[in-house]
Amino acid sequence: MILIASTIKDVARYTGLSIATISKFINGGSVKEVNRQRIEEAIRALDFKVNEMARGLKTNKTATIGVLIPSLENIFVTSIVSKVESLLLDYGYSTIVCDYRTDRELENQKFDFLMSKSVDGIILVPHAIDANKIKEALDRDIPVILIDRAMKGVECDVVLVDNLNAAYNAVEHLFMKGHRRVGIICGPQDIYTAQERLKGYIRVHEDYQLEIDQDLIRYGDYEIQSGMTLMNYFLEMKNPPTAVFVTNYEMTLGAVMALNSSNVSVPDQLSLIGFDNIQLANVIKPRLSIVVQPMQQIGEYAANLLLRRMKGDKGGFPAMLRLKTEIVEGESVKVINSYV
Template sequence: MKTIKDVAKLADVSVGTVSRYLNGYKIKEENRKKIEEAIESLQFTSNPMARGLRTNKTFTVGVLIPRISDIFCTQVIEGIEEVLNPLNYGIVICSANDSLQGQTEKLAYLKNKCVDGIILMPVTSAELDVTGIVDSGIPVVLIDRLVKDCELDAVVCDNVNGAYSAVEMIINKGHQKIGIIAGPQEIYTAQERLTGYLRALEDYNIEINEAYIVHAQYNKTGGIDAFRQLMSLPDRPTAIFSTNYPTTVNSMKVMMEQGLRMGEDISLCGYDQTELFQMFNPPVSVVVQPSREIGINAAEILLKRINGDYSRFPQIQRLKTQLIVTDSVKTLF
């Protein structure tokens, strides 16, 4: 069986450099390429030294999400269970309660529980410290959000094109005044969805109105104030694109409170498909994320890492979204 020393020798780097690469640290691009070539050449699939010489498994996996009430997270967890349950893995589900401190505490908790691996949806894309966890031999796979300067396996959606397709659909229905309820600027998914919105407007030569761009938190009350702000503008938008499940639900809530008819008085396109959105008349136009597939793919990658296979590390998977178009967006011509 090939070892980390064999990889280091063939790549002409130190064992420490290979260990840092396998544990998710950023290394020189030149060294990264040499190590990856060596791993492929040697068909290296076992790494007991860099993984902390761990020989025992607990057959438990930690799943840490920003909040337990998030519908998207629940659907992702269902996908994770679909892969892990048949293998008799237990799943420890933790919520950070949208708090960096909570995230740090729960990561420490999972490490102390000696889980075999962790699937993590970060609270923010600005910072994440899992050095102590990966150094102890516990692999970490990110879902939904990448983190700046953090090289880890991840399964995310193509948020830019997902948002672009939604805004393009709204434009093709004759709308020029399109508002967006964007998410927090420090969250990767929110950044990408705003990019898709802006790119669509630019491609169709529609002037960007900064007043139509309102940020909201991605939490259970997110979007309420943002929707009201957009609707109170003297020259208000004719259509609004809400960029996650809570902002879509809360936009509909305010719409009903104000007696507005969706698809008539104001057009709405949301994000994330749920049965709730299809109960309205008309049903809500939405960008659908493959949440179940995110969970499945993340669990499959994590199992590979738990079993010592670190080929193609870090592996970033971007899954395509689907756009469901309904009469919630009015055709103006």
């Protein structure tokens, strides 16, 4: 047996009222008490549900928002998505999630796809998307919220963490324990977050009036393999750093793998500060000190900002919400010399 959904017409017939009245009721308009009851009964009896397609056709709203992310297998990102999804659901929005597997082509393509689905808003963790696409969405009155990375070439709301000071604090933390030669494994030079983190590294050196050994700055690609390679590079230096700061999760994994297959002991011979995944940090021996980002909060801010924009509130556009990271101390940093 195949069920067939009932429509507003059926409800109208059942109650003897007109379609318009039913529609009014559904959308919170006021109807006579006696009618209210009959409508409610009819809806229950007929198991009526609004047809969102028909509604969407009229209102030009889909009650759907699009989320476009680099990867669904990145816990940093999915935590945020999870929060966003649940918050928006409370307001009746459903969330279409697309990942673009860090592929430039796919990123543009899936953005178009979301637009073609006429979502009411977009949350995007951008990588290499064409700024014009975002402009176009904005012109079509589809709000876009960027997460984690600001973009040049377009005015757009963005929620991110203070990456500069995240790095600043992590390296300062090492300074406080007496380290002076600190290596950094950076992300790609063309990625905003990576640039910011490197800036923090440089600025803290300036503030402490320490000269920077350029050999201690290494650029990776945010993937496991490069974390491994670059950590090995540090291990084989004639004059190696006493501590290394790794600037994202995947490269932290790689760095730990490199250390495991060497016979260098952490933190005795080398101290380490990683990034992003607290679960990982706790399961490694010795427990890893890491920089954690407030993922819940990022999701929350992004979702709320998007809701405001979708309501038409353009206040403070373009907004930049900049959240703070935190250092969770493990046992991977040696105290050479305590200054506190």
